[in-house]
Amino acid sequence: MSVVNEDAERLLAAREPRVAELARSLSALILAVYPEAVVTVDGGDIGFGSGTGYTGLVFVVTPHIRHVNLGIAGGATLPDPAGLMAGTGKVHRHVQIRHADDLARPELRELMVAALARRH
Structure with missing residues (x-):
């Protein structure tokens, strides 16, 4: 089932099924907050x-071989008390999503809401 659009589904169809499902679930979470x-x-990005x-x-979903990255535009300036974000860029950061349980972390949703609030 598509939660995003046809172009995204074409991209995900070429990925490992587990990673594609993580990317769909992450996309659904993004659309729930935005x-x-x-x-x-x-x-290769949504x-x-x-x-x-x-x-x-605001957000970028990038499927990799074993995980999915949630890119957060301007994430380098967001508070991240749980230490979810990775990366060394001066502006952007990302969060690696390796398991469906990662999507249920309240800290992830809080980070996404903070990123969105700052952009709007």
């Missing part, structure tokens, strides 16, 4: 933002 998001696909361009981007 229902008005415009969903785009660029290369973007969620206020428009189709990079400037409005």
